[in-house]
Amino acid sequence: MTYCVALKLDRGLVFAADTRTNAGLDNISTYKKLHIWEKEGDRVFTLLSAGNLAVTQAVISLLSEHIHSAGEGRPTLMTVETMFQAARLLGSAIREVRAIDGESLGSNADSFQVTFILGGQIKGEEPRLFQIYSAGNFIEVCEDTPFLQIGEHKYGKPILDRVTRSDMRLGEAAKMVLLSFDSTLRSNLSVGMPIDLLLYNKDSFSADRQLRIEKNNPYFQKLSLGWSDALRDAFADMDELDV
């Protein structure tokens, strides 16, 4: 499993991903699931991935390789003009991997299950955020629900539902996202620390607000404990049911 969240807010984008991968409970590892492509001052893309690691790695490698072999005239992340075109590139890369590996994986229906979140900004456009499916098709986030989740989304959704506002500061959204991770980490062993975070300021065209939150991160520990205490206090303040 995996847990990744991204938000599109008035001030920019926030991305977070755990780093645990597993092939069974007895075989867990740490892999980065938050990937960035950047052309300082012109464009920034962030990709979050969930699902079969061989497939997601192949998709990411293809996108990178295409950038370096751009001489063939085909569009790449560095040449597309809109985020919509970038999402279509990602969809094509998924289909390319399926064309190569899909048949061999066919006997296991789950084996080609991948989901991506792609967000970023290209000069001339607003920041945009997409969720891309195994089939290579995708949806774009909307104002009514300005966040996307992939992987183990359920434990961490109640706080997002209750607290998300489009006018949040990015640091405030990061705090919320970490609380959403805290709830998930408590309940699903296949989601694990550290957590990779990126805060993207609208029109900055720079991915310099990156952070990896390790298990012993003092801010995260304080947040986790403080939130439990606050919930217990809030709970104690409410009237009991009288039957």
Next chain:
Amino acid sequence: MTYCVALKLDRGLVFAADTRTNAGLDNISTYKKLHIWEKEGDRVFTLLSAGNLAVTQAVISLLSEHIHSAGEGRPTLMTVETMFQAARLLGSAIREVRAIDGESLGSNADSFQVTFILGGQIKGEEPRLFQIYSAGNFIEVCEDTPFLQIGEHKYGKPILDRVTRSDMRLGEAAKMVLLSFDSTLRSNLSVGMPIDLLLYNKDSFSADRQLRIEKNNPYFQKLSLGWSDALRDAFADMDELDV
């Protein structure tokens, strides 16, 4: 889907179940999923059910029919001496239904998926709480995790994890359970109001603390709104992440 929770606390047991059943998104109904058998002063059983409605209804009908045809000398809920024996009776009833309907349902692997929570008290024993699986086998709740959930358990688990204490008052536990339902109802359409509640006081051997919480229940509405406000306030009070 379904959402049911039960807790075993120092002061007794708490049970809650939603009432939505569905055969597809376009065919939803209201069915009671909290069932009680009672012999005032001697024993009380409460059963919560999730899964295929035809199967859970058949199991419940069998348990009731056996009580009324007890002349054959076979043990029934009204004659067993321990809650462990009651859980085994339930397991046998599940296997009996499987023996009758299982083969015909066999083509659909999901069709015999049922899960039950059985709790109660028989004179001479402490209150006890079990979760019974489709195969008829079961587990008993333990002190480390004094609650059981069946159906859509994920959205409502974080609050149970953070707030549950064995020394809670039953009304306090009911408040927590309703907040757990509130989180679930917001995110899963296949869990729906009203919610059936039973608070069982240890050694009362009576199921008189029953309540059905309808959608417009003023306590539930106040709780839901108050909790959202309290969470937002608690959230606002915590330090932001500084990247």
